[in-house]
Amino acid sequence: MVARVAENVVIVSNRGPLSFSHDGDGNLVAQRGAGGVASSLAPLVRDTGASWMAAAISDADREAAASGTVEAEGVRFRMLAVDPDAYRMAYDVVSNSTLWFLHHGLWDLARRPRFDRRWREAWDAYRAVNHTFARAVIDDAPADATVLVQDYHFALVGTWLAQERPDLKAVHFTHIPFCDPEAIRILPDDVASELLAGMASHTSCGFHARRWAQNFEACCQALWGWKPSTFVSPLAPDHDDIDAVAESPKSVEEGAALDELLGGRRLILRVDRIELSKNLLRGFLAYEELLRTRPEWRAQVVFAAFVYPSREGLPEYLAYRQEVETLAARINSQWGVPGWTPIVLDTSDNFPRSVAALRRYDLLLVNPVRDGLNLVAKEGPLLNARNGVLALSREAGVWEELGGVALEVNPFDVAGTADVLAAGLAMEDQDRATHSAALRKLAAARSPRDWLHDQLAAARSAR
Ligand code: F6P
Numbered sequence: 001m002v003a004r005v006a007e008n009v010v011i012v013s014n015r016g017p018l019s020f021s022h023d024g025d026g027n028l029v030a031q032r033g034a035g036g037v038a039s040s041l042a043p044l045v046r047d048t049g050a051s052w053m054a055a056a057i058s059d060a061d062r063e064a065a066a067s068g069t070v071e072a073e074g075v076r077f078r079m080l081a082v083d084p085d086a087y088r089m090a091y092d093v094v095s096n097s098t099l100w101f102l103h104h105g106l107w108d109l110a111r112r113p114r115f116d117r118r119w120r121e122a123w124d125a126y127r128a129v130n131h132t133f134a135r136a137v138i139d140d141a142p143a144d145a146t147v148l149v150q151d152y153h154f155a156l157v158g159t160w161l162a163q164e165r166p167d168l169k170a171v172h173f174t175h176i177p178f179c180d181p182e183a184i185r186i187l188p189d190d191v192a193s194e195l196l197a198g199m200a201s202h203t204s205c206g207f208h209a210r211r212w213a214q215n216f217e218a219c220c221q222a223l224w225g226w227k228p229s230t231f232v233s234p235l236a237p238d239h240d241d242i243d244a245v246a247e248s249p250k251s252v253e254e255g256a257a258l259d260e261l262l263g264g265r266r267l268i269l270r271v272d273r274i275e276l277s278k279n280l281l282r283g284f285l286a287y288e289e290l291l292r293t294r295p296e297w298r299a300q301v302v303f304a305a306f307v308y309p310s311r312e313g314l315p316e317y318l319a320y321r322q323e324v325e326t327l328a329a330r331i332n333s334q335w336g337v338p339g340w341t342p343i344v345l346d347t348s349d350n351f352p353r354s355v356a357a358l359r360r361y362d363l364l365l366v367n368p369v370r371d372g373l374n375l376v377a378k379e380g381p382l383l384n385a386r387n388g389v390l391a392l393s394r395e396a397g398v399w400e401e402l403g404g405v406a407l408e409v410n411p412f413d414v415a416g417t418a419d420v421l422a423a424g425l426a427m428e429d430q431d432r433a434t435h436s437a438a439l440r441k442l443a444a445a446r447s448p449r450d451w452l453h454d455q456l457a458a459a460r461s462a463r
Contacts, residue, residue: 010140015054016077018033019031020060037175041452052077059084086128093126095126098187100152104371134156135160146460157202158198170203170459175235203459204230206232206455207232231458255356259360267304268304270304271357274307278307279367287331287342287418291335305345306346307324358379358384364388366392366396371397382440387436407424
């Protein structure tokens with residue numbers, strides 16, 4: 001079905017299915033692109049005749065972009081090189097320091113944001129990057145094509161598509177939360193209105209959770225008195241794919257190393273990017289509260305945090321990483337004893353090891369302050385082989401699917417999170433079995449293919 005319907009599809013995303021680097025001799029080398037969006041979409045559209053446009057992010061990408069459209073990963077792939085300074089301003093200042101912070105509610109409002117002249121230049125750059133992508137689609141897309149525009153980096157692309165290619169059916173899909181009408185008032189009025197109008201000029205706007213779609217609708221309703229078309233379609237992990245990783249020799253080896261490290265102790269696990277929205281600090285503080293208030297768990301449990309660096313070009317992320325490392329070290333020195341390190345913090349990017357740990361956890365902590373979806377919360381129950389418990393933030397988009405079963409975490413309540421950790425660790429075997437079976441069923445209810453179909457259907461049915 002997808003092979004047929006994705007024929008006339010053009011994807012626009014920041015990270016694409018391939019990225020490039022230079023080898024020791026200065027030759028260009030291609031590797032699979034990083035990032036959740038590209039890795040979820042790439043297998044779905046491989047060999048379907050789809051085209052894909054992504055940003056040239058590094059110097060090597062820009063060099064590769066000079067080759068124009070290439071056949072790669074089973075798609076017609078084109079990297080678009082915009083001026084590196086303009087790209088940085090659009091990505092760092094607008095996408096990641098403004099829109100990401102706005103939609104995740106991350107600003108310390110006494111200090112940030114500051115919409116000064118430099119910020120206005122960055123907004124112009126964001127608009128220019130969006131325009132470059134829109135222009136490429138306008139020039140290249142076949143007649144009546146369906147255009148799948150991915151994420152907050154490209155909120156404005158639909159503006160020009162609607163004006164110049166009314167034959168196209170373009171949907172916009174947001175992978176992060178969407179703020180409410182009170183919060184969007186932080187943006188300068190003209191920016192908020194351009195942003196909403198840009199998104200609304202797509203045929204329909206998709207989100208992982210009803211809550212984010214409703215916020216977007218409410219922002220539009222407050223501004224214009226009407227709501228654009230939206231749809232809700234939560235992504236899901238590729239079950240076969242993660243099972244194959246779990247069975248790989250590397251993952252099996254990592255699992256054995258983890259067993260040795262645990263020495264029979266219980267495992268609390270988190271797997272995340274080092275990202276402000278993921279709430280790593282309160283997670284560690286809650287664990288410390290558990291050790292402080294429930295001495296019976298001291299030396300009986302290990303908290304493994306397999307978290308890998310992200311967006312290190314932004315000072316907030318560097319400072320956050322340092323805070324995370326300092327806090328883990330402080331807790332370890334305060335509570336650790338010879339033979340037991342309470343927190344194992346590993347910041348290397350090692351997917352087979354994360355998968356091995358997801359098979360092995362007794363309790364998985366997913367406590368973001370806000371999250372568009374959170375795939376780890378579904379991957380965990382699908383992979384876990386020990387009837388592990390899921391402690392899940394009610395602020396994650398995936399709460400709408402798993403909230404009936406997962407243990408509820410208010411991500412701001414450190415003492416409350418400690419109580420949830422204690423309750424999860426103390427759960428009886430029979431309750432754990434029921435809990436994990438119910439979660440597995442919910443996590444397996446949808447596939448990545450359903451998510452792609454929903455986007456194609458929204459593009460083709462609305463208006
Ligand atoms: O969830 C939104 C998203 O942009 C994903 O596409 C990506 O995997 C993740 O955040 C990481 O962000 P970045 O591409 O900026 O490293």
